Amino acid sequence: MLAVDPLRRWRLALRRRQESPLGPLTRRLRFAATQLAAGAVLAGLVTALAYLVVDTVVHARIDVMMLALPPLQTSRLLVLLGLLGLSAAVFWGGVLVLQVALLRWRLAGLGIVGRLLWPWVWWTLPLAGALTVAWWRGASPPFGALLAMAAVVGMVCLLTTQRVAWFRHGTQGRRLLTLYGALLLPALLLYPLLLHAVDRARRALVASRYAPQVVSHPRELLARLNASLAQLDQLDALPRVVASAPRDVGRVPTDAAFRLWQQTDLARARLTSAVEIYAPDGPLVSRFGFNFPEYHASVPLWRSATCAWDVFGEAAVFGSEERSMLHAERAICETDAAGQLRVRGGIILHVMLDYSSLPFLSTQGPYYDLFRTQDLEPERRDQISARDLDLVVYGWGRSPIYSSNERVWELPPRVFDRAYRSRASFWATQQRGSLVYDIHVANDRLSIYVVGFPRVTVVQHLVRLAEVATLAAMATILLLLVNAVLHYVNRRGPQPATLLVREVRASFTRKLFLAFVATSVIPVLTLAFVVRTFVASRLRADVEAEATRTASVAQRVIEEALALQQPALVSATALTDDVMVWISRVIKQDVNIFDGPTLLATSQRDLFAQGLLPERTPDTVYRAIALQRLPTFVGEDQIGGLQYLLAATPIRVGAREAILTVPMTLRQREIEEEIADLDRSVNLGAIVFILLGSALGYSMAGRIGDPVQRLTRASRRIAAGDLDQRVVARTADELQRLVEAFNSMAEELSRQREQLQRTNRLEAWAEMARQVAHDIKNPLTPIQLSAEHLRRVHRDRGEPLAPVLDACVDTILTQVRMLRQISSEFASFASSPTARLTRVALPVLVDEVLAGYRIGLPSNVAVQSEVPDDSPDVWIDRALLGRAMINIIENALHAMPAGGTVTVQALLREHGWVRVSLADTGVGMDDAALARLFEPYFSTKAAGTGLGLSIAKRNVELMGGRIDVQSRKGVGTVVSLDLPTAIEEPAAGGPGGLADSDS
Numbered sequence: 001m002l003a004v005d006p007l008r009r010w011r012l013a014l015r016r017r018q019e020s021p022l023g024p025l026t027r028r029l030r031f032a033a034t035q036l037a038a039g040a041v042l043a044g045l046v047t048a049l050a051y052l053v054v055d056t057v058v059h060a061r062i063d064v065m066m067l068a069l070p071p072l073q074t075s076r077l078l079v080l081l082g083l084l085g086l087s088a089a090v091f092w093g094g095v096l097v098l099q100v101a102l103l104r105w106r107l108a109g110l111g112i113v114g115r116l117l118w119p120w121v122w123w124t125l126p127l128a129g130a131l132t133v134a135w136w137r138g139a140s141p142p143f144g145a146l147l148a149m150a151a152v153v154g155m156v157c158l159l160t161t162q163r164v165a166w167f168r169h170g171t172q173g174r175r176l177l178t179l180y181g182a183l184l185l186p187a188l189l190l191y192p193l194l195l196h197a198v199d200r201a202r203r204a205l206v207a208s209r210y211a212p213q214v215v216s217h218p219r220e221l222l223a224r225l226n227a228s229l230a231q232l233d234q235l236d237a238l239p240r241v242v243a244s245a246p247r248d249v250g251r252v253p254t255d256a257a258f259r260l261w262q263q264t265d266l267a268r269a270r271l272t273s274a275v276e277i278y279a280p281d282g283p284l285v286s287r288f289g290f291n292f293p294e295y296h297a298s299v300p301l302w303r304s305a306t307c308a309w310d311v312f313g314e315a316a317v318f319g320s321e322e323r324s325m326l327h328a329e330r331a332i333c334e335t336d337a338a339g340q341l342r343v344r345g346g347i348i349l350h351v352m353l354d355y356s357s358l359p360f361l362s363t364q365g366p367y368y369d370l371f372r373t374q375d376l377e378p379e380r381r382d383q384i385s386a387r388d389l390d391l392v393v394y395g396w397g398r399s400p401i402y403s404s405n406e407r408v409w410e411l412p413p414r415v416f417d418r419a420y421r422s423r424a425s426f427w428a429t430q431q432r433g434s435l436v437y438d439i440h441v442a443n444d445r446l447s448i449y450v451v452g453f454p455r456v457t458v459v460q461h462l463v464r465l466a467e468v469a470t471l472a473a474m475a476t477i478l479l480l481l482v483n484a485v486l487h488y489v490n491r492r493g494p495q496p497a498t499l500l501v502r503e504v505r506a507s508f509t510r511k512l513f514l515a516f517v518a519t520s521v522i523p524v525l526t527l528a529f530v531v532r533t534f535v536a537s538r539l540r541a542d543v544e545a546e547a548t549r550t551a552s553v554a555q556r557v558i559e560e561a562l563a564l565q566q567p568a569l570v571s572a573t574a575l576t577d578d579v580m581v582w583i584s585r586v587i588k589q590d591v592n593i594f595d596g597p598t599l600l601a602t603s604q605r606d607l608f609a610q611g612l613l614p615e616r617t618p619d620t621v622y623r624a625i626a627l628q629r630l631p632t633f634v635g636e637d638q639i640g641g642l643q644y645l646l647a648a649t650p651i652r653v654g655a656r657e658a659i660l661t662v663p664m665t666l667r668q669r670e671i672e673e674e675i676a677d678l679d680r681s682v683n684l685g686a687i688v689f690i691l692l693g694s695a696l697g698y699s700m701a702g703r704i705g706d707p708v709q710r711l712t713r714a715s716r717r718i719a720a721g722d723l724d725q726r727v728v729a730r731t732a733d734e735l736q737r738l739v740e741a742f743n744s745m746a747e748e749l750s751r752q753r754e755q756l757q758r759t760n761r762l763e764a765w766a767e768m769a770r771q772v773a774h775d776i777k778n779p780l781t782p783i784q785l786s787a788e789h790l791r792r793v794h795r796d797r798g799e800p801l802a803p804v805l806d807a808c809v810d811t812i813l814t815q816v817r818m819l820r821q822i823s824s825e826f827a828s829f830a831s832s833p834t835a836r837l838t839r840v841a842l843p844v845l846v847d848e849v850l851a852g853y854r855i856g857l858p859s860n861v862a863v864q865s866e867v868p869d870d871s872p873d874v875w876i877d878r879a880l881l882g883r884a885m886i887n888i889i890e891n892a893l894h895a896m897p898a899g900g901t902v903t904v905q906a907l908l909r910e911h912g913w914v915r916v917s918l919a920d921t922g923v924g925m926d927d928a929a930l931a932r933l934f935e936p937y938f939s940t941k942a943a944g945t946g947l948g949l950s951i952a953k954r955n956v957e958l959m960g961g962r963i964d965v966q967s968r969k970g971v972g973t974v975v976s977l978d979l980p981t982a983i984e985e986p987a988a989g990g991p992g993g994l995a996d997s998d999s
Contacts, residue, residue, distance in 0.1 A: 021118070035101055035119055038097050039122055049090045053197045063076075067464055081471075084471060095160065107119070116158055187469075224265045224351070227264075232263075235263065242256075242332045245277050252286060253285075254287060257287050258609050260277070276348040277345060278348070279345055289578055292581065307332075313325070328349045389451060390403075391403070391451050394449075396447070401447060415439075430450075436454070437452040466688075509708075520692065536678070551649040576601055581603045584603035591661075595653075598616065618637060621635065632648070644668040648662075714727050714742065761936070780816050835877040840873060842867060843869050846885075850865055861899050866905045866906075872981045873981065875981065876979055881955065884953075884955040885952075893920075904917070916976070925969065934949055936950045
């Protein structure tokens, strides 16, 4: 954002100097060169990012694909945040570079497609060319990941060119989401680069280190054995150690043999091996075996007399298996005072061909992984990240010799044929169950060695992407915290969090959105937490039950093994470390036996002898088994950072009670991995439901909040006086009814305003009419009297000025009568009559009104009544209705200058109403005249006052009736009067006559 504002200012400054890429060839070439240069810079940025990611994966000594936040490891978290920040810097740096390249160019003339396509093509060409050259030279660059990042950078550049103001003037919520998106998008694009780098590093590690270790493992065993033999030869105290080894009847001690084993490469490489010390007369006096069970050789007693090492291979039977191993033995010779060589004893070393001792396999248990991590040199720590590697060794008969996993791959014929034809190693794919493995195949004359690791599944990709989103959210929160601290130090107005809270409180839509998201996410997270807790507790309960069963099985196996011996020889000395190693191979767990408070026998003697594990009985175990006499006990124990369950049970050895313990370290690690996978799945589910809840919340909040917002805007406009504002209802629920009610209210307000305006106009017109009537009526009487006096005087004097004077006086009197009529109409309009309603027979009233028009009408004009005699009585004011009908008929007669017919009809409408229609066959009216028909002083007649129909409308409405006019130009006009029928007699009052019509 620091570079966005200067870039915006620069763009504004260059706006008038921008050029279109269309035009002369030179301008087009200059545009292409500029964009190619920007694309080259972008290619350099993303290539540098890819290189740094690969370098981090190779040298960081952490598993960068462990993207989950728990367990919190500071180094891993800092590396991931650093990669995320680096990816964001490269991404947005590339966006700025491309925007700088577009500053001097105006792309509006290219059209929408050309504006987006041509710059994007020029920008991606340099990277595509560089990747093609690298592939041609034999490299394997991440084509898809790099091209995707470059393409997205280009599209973001084109889409965000005009979006700076949108961000600067946006709400706090919009800025927060934009910040998170600015980190999330580069993080999602970083994931393919990480995936490619990890896969490349793993393949290189397998091909260059792990596979050669497997192939050379037999030779490495021989080399380690020879080195160990040389190390033993350099021990000056070796004869004294062998000679001083104590003899214990019934039990072979381990201390002396362990001290020798510990000083050899066998211990440093933790090879499956054994050291045996024999007395001069042949019996075994001390033996220590590391993961090496006791076996019965063909020669029970040592008989070698040579003082030099004799090394050979042999096959020994261990239970039902025949295992290959190296055998080395020699006599321990010492020169006496007489210079003669004397045999002080013998020593034998066994090294078994056991592929589980390879350093990159994690089959030796958590003890080995824990202590190996502490002791490994830096250049070997990266081998620890290969826990998901599997190793299968096949014989040339295609039968598996060794497998690090319980499920063995079937060696496909195509792979076997290729291995048979060549000694060169190669990569292939193999499916095991639902997983697809990448396998590295190597071979020699002894075996075929297959090292493989599973490909990432779709679900695992989704889980990791959810972890990427969580990591981006964490980075966003850290940035917001830093911004809050800086904002607090600078004291520059309210905090952004405060502004965000204000925005949410002030927005109904945002509240609805957050409510929907919380409603959809919180129950899911709660359920996920409950399920996670339940599953974890069930897994731990299953482990405890399994621990109890395992301890009981070990107890029965040991007791039955002891029962097979002679009863006289069954004692505590009958239990040796070799027996414990054998038992541990049976139950696949380590086994320890404590005699009281001290260690008696164990399958991990080296860990106890080195002080890595305490030799005293755990206090909780001793208290539960020895003191409280419990049949079984399951508790927790901890070594360094490893916490595990420990099962214990009493065991009888001869006449003594011992304590058998089984550390459930392997099972505990499996439980922790299952819980970690569950947590990662819960994180994915939470992300999915947050997205679904956000989408649903946004949709529902928009559907609910949008009508509310439109209602709010419409209310403001109505309050400002725009009563024509309406809201469109787009739903069929309560909101639709609310919108309809609002529209009805607006219509009612508009109608009331029109009515009020009409009332105000009528009052103004009435006042004017009253004033005009008064001003006209006052001078008419003197004028009329003067004219009549002039006529009488003229007649008395013999009419000397006739006929001119008579004509002038007649004209004056005629105009005076007309002015009196106009004054009368004005006075009638200005008055406010009170309707005196009474029952009136409609046919009688119509006949009275039409009686004055049946005489004196022209021959081509007719007035007729079609009112039935059985028409119901109406509840009206006789005078007001008569006056209204007279005004309507007068207008109808004036509308028929060429003759016509005026027809009065009556029709019973819905219950309680009668419609009286007065129709003429006159000239009719157009829509413009019809719209202004009831306005005072509006008339289509040259000599009319324009008050007739206004008075008629007023009179009808005063009686509670309605008036309606329909007219067609050249056809005629129909005036309809809807009148209430008479239901009951009035309490008082009576009918008025037509003489009251002017009141």
